[in-house]
């Protein structure tokens with residue numbers, strides 16, 4: 001009897017969770033600038049500036065992802081994976097005003113908000129922080145815990161704080177092969193947001 005009750009409760013919980021996840025996705029689809037298909041958004045996330053955020057197809061965002069794009073755009077292209085606890089901020093507070101606490105400064109400089117782009121095929125490791133103005137190039141890897149303050153070349157691995165080039169993923173010959181093979185195999189479903 002107790003076992004059956006547990007089974008029923010587990011079933012009800014699963015149905016409720018599924019409905020909640022569906023509701024979250026529908027809500028995000030209506031609020032984000034664009035949201036592709038086959039996107040995995042975790043149960044726990046924090047998003048600010050929905051209108052400025054585009055997410056492509058086959059994207060998997062990890063647990064506790066934080067996306068802040070209050071003023072400048074954030075674009076996450078197709079086939080991107082995030083580990084847990086990744087944070088992206090497309091803006092800074094204006095820290096140049098004299099005689100006022102930063103929290104009260106309302107005017108921003110153009111350089112305080114700059115777009116961030118995570119290009120196709122990128123893997124962002126757990127706990128990485130990506131700051132304004134950064135483009136993470138195609139098929140590159142950001143190591144766990146990296147703080148990315150400058151743009152990252154395609155097909156590379158960057159790690160550390162501030163993030164630096166650790167190595168290239170492939171040698172030049174492999175890189176060419178990767179690009180050709182990748183383009184051929186996936187051209188059909190590659191639609192950027």
Ligand SMILES: CC(C)(COP(=O)(O)OP(=O)(O)OC[C@H]1O[C@@H](n2cnc3c(N)ncnc32)[C@H](O)[C@@H]1OP(=O)(O)O)[C@@H](O)C(=O)NCCC(=O)NCCS
Nearest residue numbers: 082083084124125126141142143144145146157159160166
């Ligand atoms: C970046 C990463 C993919 C590199 O893996 P790898 O190719 O096996 O690299 P290596 O372990 O050979 O490391 C190469 C160098 O970079 C350093 N390094 C690797 N990852 C680092 C990181 N996250 N931060 C700082 N330095 C790092 C290593 O210490 C090593 O330095 P050395 O050459 O001075 O000894 C991996 O270390 C990583 O961070 N993975 C993320 C895991 C994760 O977040 N998983 C979540 C599930 S999605």
